[in-house]
Amino acid sequence: MEQRIYTTEIAAHVGERVRLAGWLHTFRRLGGINFLVLRDARGMAQCVVDAPEAVSALEGFLPETVLAVEGVVVAEPQAPGGVELHAPAFDVLSPVRDPLPFPLNKPEIKASLPVFLDHAVVGLRHPAKRALFRLSAGVMAGFRATLGGLGFTEVQTPKLVASATESGANVFGVDYFGQRAYLAQSPQFYKQIMVGVFERVFEVGPVFRAEPHDTIRHINEYVSLDVEMGFIQDHRDVMAILTAVIRGILEHLQATCSSELAALNVKLPVAPPEFPAIYFPEAQELILKRWGQDCRGEPDLAPQHERWLGQWAMEEHGSDFLFVTGYPMAKRPFYTHPNPADRRYSNSFDLLFRGTELVTGGQRLHLYQDYLDSAAARGYTNLAPFETYFEAFKHGMPPHGGFAIGLERFLMQLLGLDNVRLATLFPRDLNRLTP
Amino acid sequence: MEQRIYTTEIAAHVGERVRLAGWLHTFRRLGGINFLVLRDARGMAQCVVDAPEAVSALEGFLPETVLAVEGVVVAEPQAPGGVELHAPAFDVLSPVRDPLPFPLNKPEIKASLPVFLDHAVVGLRHPAKRALFRLSAGVMAGFRATLGGLGFTEVQTPKLVASATESGANVFGVDYFGQRAYLAQSPQFYKQIMVGVFERVFEVGPVFRAEPHDTIRHINEYVSLDVEMGFIQDHRDVMAILTAVIRGILEHLQATCSSELAALNVKLPVAPPEFPAIYFPEAQELILKRWGQDCRGEPDLAPQHERWLGQWAMEEHGSDFLFVTGYPMAKRPFYTHPNPADRRYSNSFDLLFRGTELVTGGQRLHLYQDYLDSAAARGYTNLAPFETYFEAFKHGMPPHGGFAIGLERFLMQLLGLDNVRLATLFPRDLNRLTP
Numbered sequence: 001m002e003q004r005i006y007t008t009e010i011a012a013h014v015g016e017r018v019r020l021a022g023w024l025h026t027f028r029r030l031g032g033i034n035f036l037v038l039r040d041a042r043g044m045a046q047c048v049v050d051a052p053e054a055v056s057a058l059e060g061f062l063p064e065t066v067l068a069v070e071g072v073v074v075a076e077p078q079a080p081g082g083v084e085l086h087a088p089a090f091d092v093l094s095p096v097r098d099p100l101p102f103p104l105n106k107p108e109i110k111a112s113l114p115v116f117l118d119h120a121v122v123g124l125r126h127p128a129k130r131a132l133f134r135l136s137a138g139v140m141a142g143f144r145a146t147l148g149g150l151g152f153t154e155v156q157t158p159k160l161v162a163s164a165t166e167s168g169a170n171v172f173g174v175d176y177f178g179q180r181a182y183l184a185q186s187p188q189f190y191k192q193i194m195v196g197v198f199e200r201v202f203e204v205g206p207v208f209r210a211e212p213h214d215t216i217r218h219i220n221e222y223v224s225l226d227v228e229m230g231f232i233q234d235h236r237d238v239m240a241i242l243t244a245v246i247r248g249i250l251e252h253l254q255a256t257c258s259s260e261l262a263a264l265n266v267k268l269p270v271a272p273p274e275f276p277a278i279y280f281p282e283a284q285e286l287i288l289k290r291w292g293q294d295c296r297g298e299p300d301l302a303p304q305h306e307r308w309l310g311q312w313a314m315e316e317h318g319s320d321f322l323f324v325t326g327y328p329m330a331k332r333p334f335y336t337h338p339n340p341a342d343r344r345y346s347n348s349f350d351l352l353f354r355g356t357e358l359v360t361g362g363q364r365l366h367l368y369q370d371y372l373d374s375a376a377a378r379g380y381t382n383l384a385p386f387e388t389y390f391e392a393f394k395h396g397m398p399p400h401g402g403f404a405i406g407l408e409r410f411l412m413q414l415l416g417l418d419n420v421r422l423a424t425l426f427p428r429d430l431n432r433l434t435p
Numbered sequence: 436m437e438q439r440i441y442t443t444e445i446a447a448h449v450g451e452r453v454r455l456a457g458w459l460h461t462f463r464r465l466g467g468i469n470f471l472v473l474r475d476a477r478g479m480a481q482c483v484v485d486a487p488e489a490v491s492a493l494e495g496f497l498p499e500t501v502l503a504v505e506g507v508v509v510a511e512p513q514a515p516g517g518v519e520l521h522a523p524a525f526d527v528l529s530p531v532r533d534p535l536p537f538p539l540n541k542p543e544i545k546a547s548l549p550v551f552l553d554h555a556v557v558g559l560r561h562p563a564k565r566a567l568f569r570l571s572a573g574v575m576a577g578f579r580a581t582l583g584g585l586g587f588t589e590v591q592t593p594k595l596v597a598s599a600t601e602s603g604a605n606v607f608g609v610d611y612f613g614q615r616a617y618l619a620q621s622p623q624f625y626k627q628i629m630v631g632v633f634e635r636v637f638e639v640g641p642v643f644r645a646e647p648h649d650t651i652r653h654i655n656e657y658v659s660l661d662v663e664m665g666f667i668q669d670h671r672d673v674m675a676i677l678t679a680v681i682r683g684i685l686e687h688l689q690a691t692c693s694s695e696l697a698a699l700n701v702k703l704p705v706a707p708p709e710f711p712a713i714y715f716p717e718a719q720e721l722i723l724k725r726w727g728q729d730c731r732g733e734p735d736l737a738p739q740h741e742r743w744l745g746q747w748a749m750e751e752h753g754s755d756f757l758f759v760t761g762y763p764m765a766k767r768p769f770y771t772h773p774n775p776a777d778r779r780y781s782n783s784f785d786l787l788f789r790g791t792e793l794v795t796g797g798q799r800l801h802l803y804q805d806y807l808d809s810a811a812a813r814g815y816t817n818l819a820p821f822e823t824y825f826e827a828f829k830h831g832m833p834p835h836g837g838f839a840i841g842l843e844r845f846l847m848q849l850l851g852l853d854n855v856r857l858a859t860l861f862p863r864d865l866n867r868l869t870p
Contacts (some may be wrong), residue, residue, distance in 0.1 A: 097803075121628050140589055141579075148576070161868065179868065204639075206591070210612070396499035
C-alpha cells in the first residue's frame with residue numbers, strides 16, 4: 001500500500017500512483033464526466049471516475065463518507081490546481097447513512113447561526129471555517145512566539161478560585177467538595193503575583209464571565225491572552241510590548257497562514273512600528289472640536305466615539321490601531337495605577353482596533369499601602385479574600401503592568417465577523433451549553 | 436539614567452557603570468566587607484557596599500525589598516560568576532516592612548508543604564522554585580513546537596459542558612444561569628470531533644477532576660497536554676507520535692533550559708528513538724516468570740508491577756520509557772478501539788516513565804454503529820448527552836487515536852518530586868482552594 005499523501009501534495013507526483021485519504025466532498029457528473037472531489041485537512045483533490053462499477057458505488061455514498069483513494073496523478077490544466085487523479089480505486093473507511101444538516105460543499109454554509117452552532121461538530125469541517133480556526137491557532141502561536149522572544153515565561157494559573165474578588169456579580173459558582181468555589185474571571189491576580197517570580201509572564205487560557213448579556217460581542221467563556229511585566233517606568237512600557245505583540249501576531253499570520261488569509265480574503269490591518277496614542281481628555285476635546293459632540297466629563301467613550309477615533313487614527317496617522325490612554329480612575333479596577341500628574345486619570349489604556357476596543361491594560365499599583373488605601377477608598381470592608389493577593393505586595397513587588405487580549409474578539413475584528421460566536425469553536429452563552 | 440540590565444549580563448560590562456533592579460536577597464557582613472546580593476528574574480549579583488550611610492540604610496531593609504542599584508562592574512575572581520558591583524547607589528522601588536514567612540535566601544526552603552503552599556505567592560520566588568516552573572513552561576513549549584512541526588493544529592475547547600458524560604461521579608457542578616453545567620474532565624470528545632476538521636490537533640489547557648483522593652499524585656485541577664490524530668492504521672501510529680513528542684520535549688529542555696536543569700540537578704531520561712513496547716498479557720507472563728508473581732487475569736497492573744517493568748525496560752532495552760499495550764477492554768473507556776485480533780484486549784497503551792504511568796492513549800472507535808454498540812454494551816440507556824459527540828461519527832470520522840500527558844505529573848517524575856503539588860503553581864486539592 002502506498003504511503004498516504006495530502007491532496008495539496010499531488011502536483012509534485014504527476015505520473016505517479018498516489019494514495020489520498022479524506023472525506024467525500026462532492027460527487028457529480030459534469031459534461032458526461034464523473035468527478036469526485038476528496039477533501040482532507042489541507043485541501044481538496046479532483047478525481048475522474050470512469051469505471052461504471054466505481055461510478056455506481058460512489059453514487060451510493062453520501063457526502064462526508066471517509067475514503068482512501070488510490071490513482072494516478074495526471075496534469076490537466078482545467079482541473080483545480082492543474083492536476084487530477086485518474087482511474088481511482090476506493091476503500092470506504094467510514095460509511096455515512098445520514099444526510100448532513102446543511103451542505104458543506106458550497107462556498108458558504110447556508111444556515112442560520114443557531115442551526116450552524118447546533119451542528120458545529122460537522123459545520124466546522126467547511127473549508128472556510130477550518131481556515132478561520134487555523135488563523136485562531138496562528139494568533140496564539142504568534143502571541144507566544146513574540147513574548148518568548150522578549151523574555152516572557154508562560155504560566156498556568158488556577159481557574160478554580162475561592163472568592164469572587166474582581167467583581168462579585170459576574171462569576172460562576174462551583175460546588176467544590178461541599179465548599180463554594182468560583183470560576184476565575186481572569187488570571188489578573190495570579191499574573192501579577194507571578195511578576196514577583198519571573199518579572200515577565202504570559203498565559204493563554206479560558207476565562208469565565210457570568211454576565212447575562214445576549215449581544216454579538218459577548219460569550220461567557222473565552223480565551224484570554226494575558227501578559228504582565230515588571231520593572232516598568234509606567235504604562236507606556238506596557239504599550240510598547242503590546243505593540244510588539246500585535247505586530248508579531250500579524251507577521252506570524254502572514255508567514256504561516258497565507259493560504260488561509262487568502263481563502264478568507266483577509267486584509268491584514270496597518271500596524272505601524274509605533275501606534276498613535278491619545279490621552280482620554282484630549283480624545284474628548286477632539287470629539288467636540290471635530291464632530292461637535294460634547295462628551296467631556298463622561299467617564300468612558302461611547303462606541304460611536306471610538307469608531308470616530310478609529311477613523312481619525314487612520315486618516316491622521318495611517319494606523320488601524322490607536323491607544324487611548326488615561327481613562328478616568330473611577331471606571332478602572334481598584335488595582336489601577338493613577339496618573340501621578342493628575343490622579344483623576346489613570347496610567348491605563350485601551351487599544352482600539354479599527355475603532356473598536358480590543359485590549360485593555362495599564363500600570364498596576366505595586367505598593368502594599370497603596371492597595372490597602374485603594375481598597376479602603378472603594379469601600380471594601382472585608383479584605384480576607386484579598387489576603388494572599390496582598391501578601392505578594394507586602395513582600396516587595398516592582399512597578400508593573402500588563403494587558404489582556406480576547407482571542408475571539410481579535411479574530412472577530414480581524415475577519416470582520418458579525419458575531420463573536422463565529423470566532424469560537426463551541427461558544428457558551430446565556431442559551432447555549434452544547435455542543 | 437542607565438538602561439537596566441539583568442544580573443546575568445554584568446560579566447559583559449566589566450569597568451562600566453550599570454543599573455540593576457531586583458529584590459534584596461541577602462545583605463551580610465563577611466570578613467569586614469558588606470555584601471548585598473540582588474536577585475532578579477534571571478539570577479543574582481553581588482554588590483560590595485562600603486559607604487557607611489549605604490550600609491546603615493541597607494541594614495534597615497528587610498529581604499524582598501525591591502531595589503534599583505547602580506554601580507561599577509569589577510572583575511573579582513572570588514565573587515560568584517567572577518564579577519561584582521562596587522560603590523553602588525540605591526533606589527528603593529518597594530519597601531518591605533514585614534518579615535517573610537520563611538527565608539528565601541537559603542539553598543532550600545525549610546517549611547512544611549502546607550506552610551509553603553499557604554505562602555506560595557512569595558515562596559515561588561525562591562530560585563529553585565523559579566527554575567522548576569521555567570522547566571514547566573519549557574515542557575509546554577517543547578510539546579507545541581514538536582506537534583506544530585508534525586502538522587498538528589492547536590484548538591481551544593470549552594471547559595463548561597452540559598453533561599458529565601465521561602464518568603458522572605467525578606465532575607464539578609456549576610450554576611450556569613439557573614441551569615446545571617459541569618467542568619470538563621478532559622477535552623476528549625472535543626479533540627476527537629476536531630479530528631474531523633484538522634485531522635491532527637492538540638490542546639494545552641486545564642482539566643477538572645472531582646476525585647476525592649488525598650494522595651501525593653492527585654490534584655483536582657491540572658494542565659492536560661492533549662493530542663488526537665486521524666487516518667491512523669492503529670494505536671502504533673499514535674505511539675510513534677507520542678515518542679516524537681517526548682523526545683521533542685526533552686530536546687527542547689536541553690536546548691532552552693540548560694541552566695535550570697543544572698540548577699535542579701536534573702538528569703534527563705534516556706529516550707531512545709523507538710521506545711520498547713510490551714503487550715499487556717505478555718507483561719503479566721514476564722512478571723510471573725521473572726518475579727514469581729502471578730497476576731494473569733488481573734485487568735490492570737499494580738504500581739509495584741509497573742516499577743518492575745520500568746526496571747526491566749532499562750535493563751533490557753536501555754530506556755526510561757516503556758509502552759504497555761493492549762490493556763483489557765473492561766478497564767478502558769467506551770470509546771476505546773478493541774484489538775481486532777483479540778477483542779478482550781484494546782488498541783490502547785500506557786506509557787511508563789521510570790516505572791510509573793505517565794501517559795494513557797490509544798486508538799478510538801471511529802464508526803457510528805460501533806459507538807451505539809459500545810454504549811449499549813456498557814448499559815448506557817440515556818444517549819441524549821452523547822448526541823452531539825455521536826453526530827461527528829454519524830457524518831464520517833476516520834480511524835483515529837490520541838493521548839494525554841499530565842503536565843504536573845510529567846514534571847514530578849522528571850524531577851523526582853515527592854508530591855505533585857510541588858509541580859503546580861497554586862494547587863487545588865480536597866482541602867486547598869487558595870492561594
